Amino acid sequence: MTTIACPNCKTVNPATNLFCQSCGTRLAPAPQAAAPTPPPPPQAAVPTPPPPPPPAPGPVPAYPPVQQPVYPTPVPGAYPPPPAPGAYPPPPGMMPPAGAPAGYMGGFSLDSLGVRMEGGLELLEGKGDKVEDLDKALGEALKEAQIPQTSVSRVEVFSPAGRKAYHVVRAASCASAVAYVHPTGKDAAAGWSLYYKPALKTLNLIILGVAVAAPALILAGLFGSWSFQTFLGQFFMYLVLMPAPVVLVAMVVGKLVKGYKWHFITGGFDNATLEEMRLLGLRVSKILAKVVEKK
Numbered sequence: 678m679t680t681i682a683c684p685n686c687k688t689v690n691p692a693t694n695l696f697c698q699s700c701g702t703r704l705a706p707a708p709q710a711a712a713p714t715p716p717p718p719p720q721a722a723v724p725t726p727p728p729p730p731p732p733a734p735g736p737v738p739a740y741p742p743v744q745q746p747v748y749p750t751p752v753p754g755a756y757p758p759p760p761a762p763g764a765y766p767p768p769p770g771m772m773p774p775a776g777a778p779a780g781y782m783g784g785f786s787l788d789s790l791g792v793r794m795e796g797g798l799e800l801l802e803g804k805g806d807k808v809e810d811l812d813k814a815l816g817e818a819l820k821e822a823q824i825p826q827t828s829v830s831r832v833e834v835f836s837p838a839g840r841k842a843y844h845v846v847r848a849a850s851c852a853s854a855v856a857y858v859h860p861t862g863k864d865a866a867a868g869w870s871l872y873y874k875p876a877l878k879t880l881n882l883i884i885l886g887v888a889v890a891a892p893a894l895i896l897a898g899l900f901g902s903w904s905f906q907t908f909l910g911q912f913f914m915y916l917v918l919m920p921a922p923v924v925l926v927a928m929v930v931g932k933l934v935k936g937y938k939w940h941f942i943t944g945g946f947d948n949a950t951l952e953e954m955r956l957l958g959l960r961v962s963k964i965l966a967k968v969v970e971k972k
Contacts, residue, residue, distance in 0.1 A: 785832035791874025
């Protein structure tokens, strides 16, 4: 057992005492021998692999000599002559595409057909990939129907969504029916519309002119009668201002009395013309419905 002597009274105390058991003097701890550090284990030497020998050069492949192409000798007259000066094709927007039917027109506007009277629209679900076939079949069916006193043409209209093709059936009664099949994603839209563009009537224009000039003359006489120059100034001022309210009144009266707002401006149409217009729209809508059912 390890002991330690008190430096004050020389009493022998166990090494675990911090103070002397006789006089109470603090005891210094006995020095402890440091444990020896074991030596590191020896490491085995890693052998260095010998460098690989370089590959032996192989034989150089032999390539055949390059042969120059042989062109045939041009034969006079075997090629078509160049186009005549000034004979240029139409611009891309007006050029008919390959396989376009007769009567094709590009760059068309539906506004030129007049006022839209009525129409119909149908969504064909899952038939977006059949639009080209439907469009071709629709044009052929409209021509085969041979609607009396009509002409059929395929036109293209430019819109923000791109080009859209329409089949226009024009009648002699200033009416036009339009049928179309357009893609809309995986689906297709089939529709028709009826337009009417009446011809201007001379008598109606004269009546409108009198309705504009007469009030302008009366108002100029009331507010500009003190001098001839004032009268002319007032007359031309009212002559510029009067057409808008006169045309607006004529449109309202035509809509209320005749059911057609342009009646008192263009002469309108009679019941026989209205019947022919609606019959044209009915025929075109039925042809479109048959084409859609077959496809």
